[in-house]
Amino acid sequence: MARAATTTDAFNAVAEPRRRQILDLLTHGELAVNDIVERMGVAQPLVSKHLKVLREVGLVDVRDDGRRRLYRLNPVPLKPIHEWVRGFEQLWSERFDRMDVVLTELMDAEPMEAERDGRDDGGDAAQRDRDAAG
Amino acid sequence: MARAATTTDAFNAVAEPRRRQILDLLTHGELAVNDIVERMGVAQPLVSKHLKVLREVGLVDVRDDGRRRLYRLNPVPLKPIHEWVRGFEQLWSERFDRMDVVLTELMDAEPMEAERDGRDDGGDAAQRDRDAAG
DNA sequence: AGAGCGTATACCCATATGGGGATACGTCAA
DNA sequence: TTGACGTATCCCCATATGGGTATACGCTCT
Incomplete structure (x- = not known):
């Protein structure tokens, strides 16, 4: 085996800085992929991939808006993390x-x-x- | 490039379930590697490796006790995580x-x-x- | 229908990872 | 000193990853 799939849980999803950044951005409200791409200055496919991971973990919801896809933050899956870390607070x-x-x-x-x-x-x-x- | 080094920050260190488990165990106090090995039921080298990562991120401190090495939890590096997640709370x-x-x-x-x-x-x-x- | 934009996928690569097994190193017990 | 124990390292492997580039898909507008 290698490492556990990153797409498995929020802990892993959030371990990636860019993914955290995306979540931070989405904090301000819904964003289309391109918006994120611009704000992050990384390749679009990259963003899409990260979004996919976030989607799979449930950290973001998607909504179709014409030919764009609006991503929205769903912080709930972060709860376990919060809870776990809180134990150490x-x-x-x-x-x-x-x-x-x-x-x-x-x-x-x-x-x-x-x-x-x-x-x-x-x-x-x-x-x-x-x-x-x- | 591939993925960022896991040893980089607490976020990554903690993304690994076993590592979290170790931290949880250390919550009860100092433990020797073998104690952890027993409690987790995984190979000793594995534990040592995880401990190394945790050490590098500063999540644990080591203390020599004869031929054993006692590991102690140092929760401080978790702070950033807590803080980040808290923003979403x-x-x-x-x-x-x-x-x-x-x-x-x-x-x-x-x-x-x-x-x-x-x-x-x-x-x-x-x-x-x-x-x-x- | 055709053109164009916005996004997701496919494919390829380099790399770090988690895990396994063997073993080296250091310390204590005889 | 020798032997046993406790731990860290080394080497090896399979795999998933993050990133890049090219491209396919879907929708909108003309």
């Missing part, structure tokens, strides 16, 4: 939790946001038993 | 239109937080002008 905040050194590190590394507010939404894996760690 | 709720139905849904779907506290870190594309959509 607390970790990169809580990393402090039982850390000590880390605190220092963070202090001068990124003093910005992303920590306070003890949200414990649905972190499946994440905090389940991070105590088993130490 | 609203969309898959707003999809119905933009605020009407959604409001209701939000009400009883996630009464929690997750948006208040005006962190607007990386919501690049997403809501920028979803009004251009209609």
Whole structure:
């Protein structure tokens, strides 16, 4: 075997930068292939291929408009990704939790946001038993 | 060219199911390669390879423990992913239109937080002008 | 019908991938 | 030191990929 088909799930579909870019573009609303081609500056066939992948994963919907095809974003398949990553969100905040050194590190590394507010939404894996760690 | 190197960014690293699985496992705390091998039931070299990728992307840290190597999760590189996907979060709720139905849904779907506290870190594309959509 | 535009496909290539098997390397146990 | 264990690497393969170019398909307009 080689690698799993990219067209399999959103995770793979989104792993490709150009595909992400397309999704970003579609965020602004429906776009015809050519619009995307222009905005991305890549060959049309390329765009069509990427769109195909996105279509197969369900990240975009198509609509015929005369001789054009309007693509529309369908963010729903991103949900699993969001959910999965969300499980780790607390970790990169809580990393402090039982850390000590880390605190220092963070202090001068990124003093910005992303920590306070003890949200414990649905972190499946994440905090389940991070105590088993130490 | 072929595809971009998987080792390039977290997006790619995480596109591989096994790699995600490893990260999930590491959620419970440090693990030696063999632990992972057992829990996943795949060949050891395979695991080592995946770990290498994860290492290169910074998703795991290694620590030497005698003849074992303990791997530890480092969720930080997931942040960009989280942030990117988060930009779409609203969309898959707003999809119905933009605020009407959604409001209701939000009400009883996630009464929690997750948006208040005006962190607007990386919501690049997403809501920028979803009004251009209609 | 014919011309032209917009898009999808087909085909070809180079390459990185995930996986397998064997093995080298480093560390601990005798 | 020798042997066993734990892990990383090496080499090999099949395959899917992203990209390029050419072309086929579909629709619109004249």
